[in-house]
Each structure stands twice: as C-alpha cells, then as structure tokens.
Amino acid sequence: MTNDTKDLVEQVRGGTSQRVRAAARLMSLIENFPERIPEFLVGAADWPEARMVIGLTGPPGCGKSVLADRLITALRTRSPDSCIGVIAVDPSSPFTGGAFLGDRLRMMRHAGDPNVFIRSAATRGHIGGLVLGVKAFIRVLGLAGCRTVLIETVGVGQNETEIVNVADFVVVAIAPGNGDAIQLLKCGLMEVGDIFVVNKADCDGAAQLYAQLLAVLRLNANGQKTGMPETCLVSALQRRGIEKLVDLFEKRAAGSEQVWQARRRQTMVDEVKAAVLEEARQRLSRVLGTGPIATQDLSRILRGEVTVTGFVDELIQKMTGSREDKKNYGQAG
Amino acid sequence: MGKSKPSDVAIEGIPPVSEQEETKRIPERVLIGKVGLDGHDRGAKYVAHILRDAGYEVIYTGIRRTPKQIVETAIQEDVAVIGLSLLSGAHKRLLKQVMDLLKDRGAIDIVVVAGGSIPSSDIPVLKAMGIAEVFTPGVSSQSILEALASLLKARRQAA
Ligand SMILES: Nc1nc2c(ncn2[C@@H]2O[C@H](COP(=O)(O)OP(=O)(O)OP(=O)(O)O)[C@@H](O)[C@H]2O)c(=O)[nH]1
Ligand SMILES: [Mg+2]
Numbered sequence: 001m002t003n004d005t006k007d008l009v010e011q012v013r014g015g016t017s018q019r020v021r022a023a024a025r026l027m028s029l030i031e032n033f034p035e036r037i038p039e040f041l042v043g044a045a046d047w048p049e050a051r052m053v054i055g056l057t058g059p060p061g062c063g064k065s066v067l068a069d070r071l072i073t074a075l076r077t078r079s080p081d082s083c084i085g086v087i088a089v090d091p092s093s094p095f096t097g098g099a100f101l102g103d104r105l106r107m108m109r110h111a112g113d114p115n116v117f118i119r120s121a122a123t124r125g126h127i128g129g130l131v132l133g134v135k136a137f138i139r140v141l142g143l144a145g146c147r148t149v150l151i152e153t154v155g156v157g158q159n160e161t162e163i164v165n166v167a168d169f170v171v172v173a174i175a176p177g178n179g180d181a182i183q184l185l186k187c188g189l190m191e192v193g194d195i196f197v198v199n200k201a202d203c204d205g206a207a208q209l210y211a212q213l214l215a216v217l218r219l220n221a222n223g224q225k226t227g228m229p230e231t232c233l234v235s236a237l238q239r240r241g242i243e244k245l246v247d248l249f250e251k252r253a254a255g256s257e258q259v260w261q262a263r264r265r266q267t268m269v270d271e272v273k274a275a276v277l278e279e280a281r282q283r284l285s286r287v288l289g290t291g292p293i294a295t296q297d298l299s300r301i302l303r304g305e306v307t308v309t310g311f312v313d314e315l316i317q318k319m320t321g322s323r324e325d326k327k328n329y330g331q332a333g
Numbered sequence: 334m335g336k337s338k339p340s341d342v343a344i345e346g347i348p349p350v351s352e353q354e355e356t357k358r359i360p361e362r363v364l365i366g367k368v369g370l371d372g373h374d375r376g377a378k379y380v381a382h383i384l385r386d387a388g389y390e391v392i393y394t395g396i397r398r399t400p401k402q403i404v405e406t407a408i409q410e411d412v413a414v415i416g417l418s419l420l421s422g423a424h425k426r427l428l429k430q431v432m433d434l435l436k437d438r439g440a441i442d443i444v445v446v447a448g449g450s451i452p453s454s455d456i457p458v459l460k461a462m463g464i465a466e467v468f469t470p471g472v473s474s475q476s477i478l479e480a481l482a483s484l485l486k487a488r489r490q491a492a
Contacts, residue, residue: 017438017439018439020405020408020409021408021411021438021439021440024408024409024410024411025411027411028362028411032359092360092390093385093386096385096386096387096388097360097388098360098384098385098386098387098388098389098390098391099360099385099390099391100381100382100385100391100393101390101391101392101393102393104392104393104394104406104410105393105394105395108394108395108398108402108406111394111398111401111402111403111405111406112399112401112402112405117409118406118409118410119409119410120392120410122360122390124360
C-alpha cells in the first residue's frame with residue numbers, strides 16, 4: 001500500500017474525526033483506480049470485517065431502495081450501537097458516462113445518523129450489476145466499523161448475478177406489475193436467491209405473485225433437492241413484513257461468521273481477476289489508439305489482410321515493445 | 334437526453350466513443366439537493382439531468398434536507414461539488430450553516446454552488462461566505478457546465 005492510502009487507513013482505523021471522510025476517500029481511490037484493488041485486498045488482511053454482508057437484488061423499480069431504507073431502520077433498532085454500511089449501485093450511461101444515482105434518495109432519513117454509512121456507486125461500464133472493487137468497498141466499510149453491509153445491485157435484467165460471489169446471502173425482491181413469477185425469475189434470479197421477497201404487498205396482484213413464486217420455487221427445489229429457499233411477503237411502503245425478513249437474516253447469521261469469512265477469502269480472486277482484465281483492456285485500447293489512425297488500422301481486418309487474432313498479437317507486441325506508457329492514464333486533470 | 338448513439342461519428346459535440354475511451358476521465362461526483370422548506374424541485378432535477386448528460390455522477394438527495402444531512406451525505410459520497418437549490422428566501426442562513434458544517438468536518442475543499450431565487454444584491458455576501466458560484470433563474474445549461482468545469486479544474490490543480 002502506498003503512503004497516501006496508509007494514512008487514510010490509519011485515520012479510519014484510529015476512529016479520528018476524519019474517519020468517515022477518510023473511508024469515503026479510500027472508496028474513491030478504489031473506484032477511480034481499479035488497478036489498485038488488489039493492494040487493498042492484500043492490505044486488508046488484518047482489518048476488522050463485517051459480520052454479515054447482505055445482497056439485495058431484483059428487477060428495476062421493484063422497491064429495493066425503499067426496502068433497504070426499512071431494513072436499515074429495523075437493523076438499527078435491533079442493535080442501536082452497531083454500524084451499518086450500504087453500497088447502492090445504479091447504472092452509468094453507456095453513452096455519456098454520467099449517472100443519476102437515485103437509490104440514496106429513498107434512504108435520506110438516515111443521513112446524519114453517525115452509525116449509517118451509505119455510498120452510492122455507478123457501474124462505470126462494469127458488467128454484473130455491481131461495481132468493480134465492491135469487495136474492497138466492503139472491506140473499507142468493515143474497517144470503518146460496519147458490522148452489517150447491505151448491497152443494492154442495479155435493477156437486474158439479464159446476467160447481473162455477480163452479487164452471488166460478493167454477498168454472504170442474496171435477497172431477491174420482485175413485485176407485481178412486472179410480469180408473472182416465471183418471467184421475473186428467469187433472468188438468472190432464480191439461481192442467485194437465498195431469500196425471495198415479494199414486495200408491494202399493498203398492491204393488487206401481490207398475493208397472486210407470491211403464490212406463483214412458491215409454486216416455481218417448489219418445482220425447482222424438487223428438481224435440485226436443495227430444499228426450499230425462504231420466502232417473505234412484504235410491503236416496504238407500509239413497513240409490513242420487515243421484521244420477519246430481518247429475523248430470516250439473523251437466523252442465517254447465527255454461527256455463520258467463520259464460514260462466511262472463509263468464503264469471502266475464496267471469492268476474492270474473482271475481483272482480482274476482474275481488475276486484471278480491466279487493466280489489460282485499458283492497456284490494449286491505449287495501444288490501439290483512437291480516431292482515424294485506429295480506424296485505418298482496424299480496416300486491415302475488414303480487408304482480410306490480418307485476422308482478429310493476428311491483430312491482437314500485433315497489439316500485444318506493440319504494447320510490450322513500448323513500456324513507457326506507465327500509469328498516468330485515467331487520472332483527472 | 335438519450336439522443337446520442339454509440340457511434341464513431343461525433344454527434345452534437347459529443348466526442349466519438351473511441352475518443353472518449355482514449356481520454357477516459359474519472360467522472361466527477363456531484364451532490365444536487367435542496368435545503369429549506371420549499372418543495373419545488375424542478376430546477377434541481379433539471380440541473381441533475383444536465384449534469385448527468387454531461388458525464389457527471391449525480392447524487393440526488395431531494396427536497397427539504399437540513400444542512401447537516403447535506404454535509405454528511407457529501408462526505409460519505411466523497412463528492413467534489415455540492416449544488417444546492419434554494420427558493421425559500423432563507424438562503425443566506427442555510428448556506429452559512431452548510432459552509433460552517435463543512436469547515437467543522439474539515440471538508441472545505443468541496444466546491445459549493447447555489448442556484449434559485451437569490452437577489453443579485455446577496456451574491457457578494459454568499460461569495461464572501463465561500464459559495465463558489467451563484468446561478469440565478471434563466472441561466473443557460475451551457476453556462477452552468479462551463480462554470481462547473483472551470484471550478485473543478487481549479488480544484489484538481491489545488492489538490
Ligand atoms: N405500493 C408500493 N410501492 C412501493 C413499495 N416499495 C417501493 N414502492 C415504490 O416503487 C417505486 C420504486 O421504488 P425503489 O425503491 O426506487 O425501487 P428500486 O428497486 O430500488 O429501483 P431501481 O434501483 O431503479 O432498480 C417507488 O415509487 C416506490 O415508492 C411498496 O411496498 N408498495
Ligand atoms: Mg434502487
């Protein structure tokens with residue numbers, strides 16, 4: 001770890017008045033310089049860790065953020081002295097790179113609670129429903145004293161299932177109004193859920209959706225012999241069913257601390273792999289260059305003068321030939 | 334909004350995708366919100382969308398927030414800019430509170446800008462307080478973006 005990060009880490013660990021600021025800065029370093037993620041994962045070996053990392057996923061608009069808000073309240077009431085960290089991910093625009101991070105708006109009642117640390121993050125092109133570096137984020141929240149970390153993924157469509165390897169268990173939320181249970185669960189959600197929640201119980205169609213959910217899960221459980229996942233019907237809006245859901249969390253957490261921490265170590269390599277691939281992609285695209293020159297170069301493939309594999313070989317050769325393109329890309333200013 | 338396509342042809346001043354790749358900049362994070370009692374958030378939402386379309390990551394905090402909520406959120410989110418919309422007439426008091434809290438938290442490097450129905454006679458007072466820029470009704474999106482870009486450039490150079 002470099003000295004700037006070490007200073008920040010000590011400020012967080014030491015519980016100084018700059019604790020929150022320093023933790024937030026560490027998270028910015030992680031998201032701005034993905035190539036430094038492994039540095040954090042290695043350096044974090046002796047940091048305190050969260051007891052429970054909860055994943056919360058589901059289709060856009062099913063009520064994940066409102067549910068997160070209610071869960072924060074419930075968890076805070078149960079353990080008034082314990083800190084909660086939240087990572088709320090929303091998509092970046094693939095066209096402008098900008099993002100409207102709206103999850104936090106639903107949780108604003110907790111702004112000013114010193115025991116709640118909420119961080120919004122934009123995907124910045126990362127595929128999988130989370131951000132590159134989320135595991136390092138979790139470690140920083142642990143260092144800042146968070147015993148529970150709640151992660152809200154982007155609204156999922158297809159293949160946004162990375163949460164499985166990041167959270168200790170995953171809550172899948174669905175809601176009426178977005179199709180039947182089969183449609184809602186076919187985009188990989190079925191496989192990732194440990195707990196299934198039907199939200200918006202106050203709306204028409206919720207009971208029906210819940211019945212469908214149970215039927216689908218039962219069918220699936222018979223095929224797989226893994227037993228039925230837990231289910232819950234809630235209304236985040238009217239705060240109904242929240243306590244029962246938190247009971248399910250606590251039941252899972254009891255006695256699982258060691259197993260979960262061991263599993264987090266095992267899946268750490270996934271994040272390192274993602275960081276490696278991102279670094280490789282960035283380096284190759286720098287060698288490829290931009291504008292007319294790159295276009296001309298690539299046109300050789302279209303004219304059949306070189307194959308894609310041959311072209312990539314050339315790029316790699318160029319890259320290793322000119323190693324002065326060190327580390328100053330991507331920096332602001 | 335949503336008018337740009339993934340294309341190598343420059344559209345309305347947006348550089349082609351391949352060029353964006355090369356000059357990849359870290360997106361700056363901005364908090365947009367409202368303090369005070371009025372509930373009109375059209376201006377704040379408009380600015381939030383302009384900024385998002387210009388490549389900023391916007392944390393939108395909604396209406397009727399207290400200065401403390403704004404400052405704590407800004408710190409947790411590690412934003413570079415706080416943009417506050419004020420229409421209630423209490424702008425001097427509320428912005429003073431925001432600036433004082435930022436000072437307390439050792440976070441005066443965060444750029445604070447304000448917008449809304451602020452009489453021009455108050456602008457010097459607000460600037461003396463440390464508000465970097467004040468946008469009055471009718472300001473063009475272009476001017477907002479330019480002002481913000483130059484404030485952020487100065488901030489990066491100071492870092
Ligand atoms: N009737 C009803 N509406 C709800 C409930 N929970 C959430 N909503 C509404 O559903 C809409 C979306 O809620 P969010 O919490 O933002 O949904 P989300 O899943 O976080 O959305 P994304 O993050 O965009 O994927 C909002 O208008 C909420 O007020 C509920 O239990 N009942
Ligand atoms: Mg949300």
